[in-house]
Amino acid sequence: MNTLYLAADPVEAHLLRDYLAARGIEVALPDLHAWGGRGDLPVNLYPRLLLRDESQRPAALAALAEWERPVHDRDDWRCACGETSPTTFERCWACGNERPSP
Template identity: 50%
Template sequence: MHTLYAAANPLEAEILRAYLAEHGIRAQLLGAGLWSGLGELPADNWPRLMLDDDSQLAPARELLRRYEHRRHAGASWVCACGERSPVHFEICWSCGHERPA
């Protein structure tokens, strides 16, 4: 298995695992239980996403690159209903329509 991503915390790791799963990429979350010992244990305790199938490395990295870009962008998008949503929202907070490509 290949370490794909070291998340900031277990919540972010689980969100990303689900995000990848929505796109047909299976990954496991390892080390989430060790995260609580961060700073106390002499080890690298970041929660990690591990790919089940290393042949999916390229598409997984591309999805995570997009996630990082949205995470750090302060931009927003405008839905067809006219409401503005943060760029990291996949659907409109107001009407539930998907963000345009």
């Protein structure tokens, strides 16, 4: 199996494993035992996500790109009138049109 991604910490590794599993992509986390029973996190050890099926790499990389995209990019929405509204707005601030469904 080849490394797909290096997570920042075990928490992110687990989140990513579940995130990818929800998209039908199976990964293994072979490094997490290194944290077991330790009081301190080891430095310079980032948990690897290993791709179980190499043929899924393009889909996995696309999912990771979505994961890493800044929240404000993901959540702003663009109205038909061309203006962009923040995610908290249910209607366009400029013309009052309803937010389109994704």
